[in-house]
Amino acid sequence: MLKAxxxxxxxxxxxDEAGRGCLAGPVVASxxxxxxxxxxxxxxxxxxxxxxxxxxxxxxxxxxALSWAIGVVSPQEIDEINILxxxxxxxxxxxxxxxxxxxxxxxxxxxxxxxxxxxxxCIVKGDSKFASIAGASVLAKNFRDELMLDLDSNFPLYxxxxxxxxxxxxxxxxxxxxxxxxxHRKSYxxxxxxxxxxx
Numbered sequence: 001m002l003k004a005x006x007x008x009x010x011x012x013x014x015x016d017e018a019g020r021g022c023l024a025g026p027v028v029a030s031x032x033x034x035x036x037x038x039x040x041x042x043x044x045x046x047x048x049x050x051x052x053x054x055x056x057x058x059x060x061x062x063x064x065a066l067s068w069a070i071g072v073v074s075p076q077e078i079d080e081i082n083i084l085x086x087x088x089x090x091x092x093x094x095x096x097x098x099x100x101x102x103x104x105x106x107x108x109x110x111x112x113x114x115x116x117x118x119x120x121x122c123i124v125k126g127d128s129k130f131a132s133i134a135g136a137s138v139l140a141k142n143f144r145d146e147l148m149l150d151l152d153s154n155f156p157l158y159x160x161x162x163x164x165x166x167x168x169x170x171x172x173x174x175x176x177x178x179x180x181x182x183x184h185r186k187s188y189x190x191x192x193x194x195x196x197x198x199x
Contacts, residue, residue, distance in 0.1 A: 002043060002131040004036045006121060010103040013067075014132025015091045017108075018046070018140040020083055022165035023175075024158065024184045025148050026072045027083065029090035030140040031098055031105075033066040034132045045127035046137040051145075058142050061135045068135070069097035070143050079187040088113040094136075108133045155181055 017029040071093030078086040105120035108127045127137040152160035159170045
């Protein structure tokens with residue numbers, strides 16, 4: 001069962017991101033503050049949930065959360081500052097938008113760049129351990145998936161509606177045939193090293 005909080009009496013926000021391993025699209029993060037009595041039998045790491053389960057959970061998380069927010073970092077910014085720093089920046093942007101003060105940040109993963117003077121705790125696989133991180137995981141993934149569906153309508157050959165920008169065979173074959181577009185991360189190895197592509 002997911003833990004409701006780490007330290008009793010503190011206002012805690014869970015943070016997680018989606019899209020680090022993608023070849024295209026932004027990296028998206030969410031920050032979520034849940035009440036300590038929040039429980040839901042479906043809530044878990046978003047990667048362990050079906051699309052339908054995430055869709056069920058999203059409005060519940062948003063309604064019950066004391067505050068929640070989304071942060072987005074573009075492919076161009078990812079290319080400029082690298083994906084690790086972009087993931088931190090996406091979390092910072094999400095935290096910026098929270099409507100409540102935070103005493104402690106619960107970060108999914110093993111690294112984080114300190115946000116202002118707020119204490120943080122990095123938790124490996126935190127999205128399967130703490131409810132607030134799991135909630136952030138769901139919101140970040142849903143937001144990013146919807147965004148990639150929107151982009152797919154203008155760039156259907158990359159099959160983003162199915163791969164969401166991840167490096168599938170079909171996605172890479174489309175890059176090989178027609179090249180990369182403005183939504184691709186040019187700092188990533190979009191194709192195997194022996195194939196040169198033109199931007």
